[in-house]
Amino acid sequence: MKKFIFPILIILFLSACNPWKFVSEYNHNVDFTSYKTFGLLNWDPVNDKVVNTQTKEYILMSIKDEMEKRGYIYQKTDAELQVSVYVVVQEETSYSGYNNHYAGYNGYSSIAVGVGVGSGGVGVGAVGYGMPMYPYSVVKHDYNMGTVVLDLLDHSKKQIVWQGVATGRIARETASESNVKRDIGRLFKKLPVKKVKK
Numbered sequence: 335m336k337k338f339i340f341p342i343l344i345i346l347f348l349s350a351c352n353p354w355k356f357v358s359e360y361n362h363n364v365d366f367t368s369y370k371t372f373g374l375l376n377w378d379p380v381n382d383k384v385v386n387t388q389t390k391e392y393i394l395m396s397i398k399d400e401m402e403k404r405g406y407i408y409q410k411t412d413a414e415l416q417v418s419v420y421v422v423v424q425e426e427t428s429y430s431g432y433n434n435h436y437a438g439y440n441g442y443s444s445i446a447v448g449v450g451v452g453s454g455g456v457g458v459g460a461v462g463y464g465m466p467m468y469p470y471s472v473v474k475h476d477y478n479m480g481t482v483v484l485d486l487l488d489h490s491k492k493q494i495v496w497q498g499v500a501t502g503r504i505a506r507e508t509a510s511e512s513n514v515k516r517d518i519g520r521l522f523k524k525l526p527v528k529k530v531k532k
Contacts, residue, residue: 354502354517358524364488364495366527372406373413374398375487384423384480389509393419396518397484404522405530415495418485425479479503484521498524 360366374394381390397417398408406415479501486496498521 354500354520356498356500356517356521356524358496358498358521360496360526361493366495366525369414369488370407371409371413372401372415372417372486373409373411373489375416375418378418378420381419381421385421389514392509392511392514393482393518396515399515400518400522400525403529404525404527412489414489416487416489418483418487420483420485422481422483423479424481482521486525496525498522 374397377390377394385393397419401415401417402408480503482500484498485494487493488495500517500521
């Protein structure tokens with residue numbers, strides 16, 4: 335597992351409806367406007383186990399676009415800033431149960447209970463009346479939680495100066511170009527460099 339200099343990776347998601355979450359941290363002693371060029375570090379082969387070729391292209395194109403919007407110039411070799419991408423996907427499971435024992439009986443409604451399990455935590459939520467929770471049916475949901483880690487490294491000092499992390503559920507189908515571009519853009523909003531006005 336890759337070692338990070340910023341302790342921002344512990345993010346817990348329990349709800350099936352949770353959107354992607356974006357966090358970042360940077361070295362506050364660094365003047366990011368002093369950098370002029372950026373490059374992309376070699377794509378980690380481990381990423382290919384969880385990211386298909388098309389999504390990989392969307393990610394790299396979006397990163398280049400966001401960096402260039404901030405005035406950085408792409409340089410294939412020996413750039414001042416190097417961008418590293420690391421992707422982790424974990425299989426998660428959640429369970430939801432519902433009780434329809436009293437449905438339609440003297441105006442009572444059914445009750446739903448949701449339980450989420452993942453990343454070392456468990457969450458429980460319930461809505462409805464204070465009626466017994468049995469008999470009820472349980473449905474198992476398997477899904478993938480993805481974490482995308484972007485590091486900006488000072489090439490001369492060999493140090494990470496900024497790290498952004500995006501975490502959320504991953505759809506089984508290929509991510510669309512617009513969604514990847516949107517989410518990479520949200521992550522780069524945390525970079526302490528404003529976009530250059532054209």
